[in-house]
Amino acid sequence: MTRVGVYPGTFDPITLGHMDIIRRGAKLVDRFVVGVTTNPSKSPMFTIEERLASVRREVATVRGDIEVVAFDSLLMDFAEKMGASVIVRGLRAVADFEYEYQMAGMNQQINNRVETVFLMADVALQPIASRLVKEIALYGGEVGKFVPPAVNLEIRGRVDAIGRKGS
Template sequence: MKTAVYPGTFDPITLGHMDIIRRAAHLVDRLVVGVTTNPSKSPMFTVGERLDMVKRETAGVADGKIGVVSFDSLLMDFAVREGASMIVRGLRAVADFEYEYQMAGMNQQLNPDIETVFLMADVSLQPIASKLVKEIALYGGEIGRFVTPAVAVQVRDRVNQIGRKGS
């Protein structure tokens, strides 16, 4: 059975993430979406909230081939724990590639048995980034074109809790 992991912070999960998840699920027998922390990012949602959000959004996608778990370890250790032979990463722009290329090289040094596979985001979804979705929402902008309706409600509710910027 071919298993891949698709790691990310998913804060929040976007339509771009969902595109990569759907497409990656067709390449493997089992896709594990790994929800993690990133010390360089300031999350809007807790790991638990993001885990629930990703589980809800991926429910029913790809006939149950998708699992969603949280992890707080090296990606390669997580991949081994899940029995993965592949890491899936989404690319939007050249800047993404430079970072991901370096990470893939480091990961290969840590475990040469696990391949990194890059999937280009759908052209219509390439500009979408969680960071930008949060920024737009914090300034009162409409985010419905970038996330599902349920995620949009969740983000708007969180913005109402923490307060909008520029008001």
């Protein structure tokens, strides 16, 4: 039986923290699906197509059977569609745990055949959040230490196109 794991997120943009979770999560299952979605409560910097392309490029060097798929549904419906038995979620801090614990409980109520597994982010990567990366970039700060090099170039290009705040 093939064990399938799903790692959902907006990946706007994909960070070194996401990449750490992808590398480690892919080792836990036979097939690892990175689910790229849009969160209606967030304002994306990149389109879903741009995020899919970026994530696909970055995971191409990661060992394992990894697929990158867009989804726009309940996570548990997506997990079921992918044949997943595990949802992988990364944790950075206590605040993440509280939110993720609540989500895992709700997801368990929706579909108790899929377990949620939490992976702690590497200590050096714990402060990284896509939301903060975007904010730093929009105010002209350097984000190269938080994202892969190609993603840094994409962010710079986007910020140049839309203009910096505070200028």
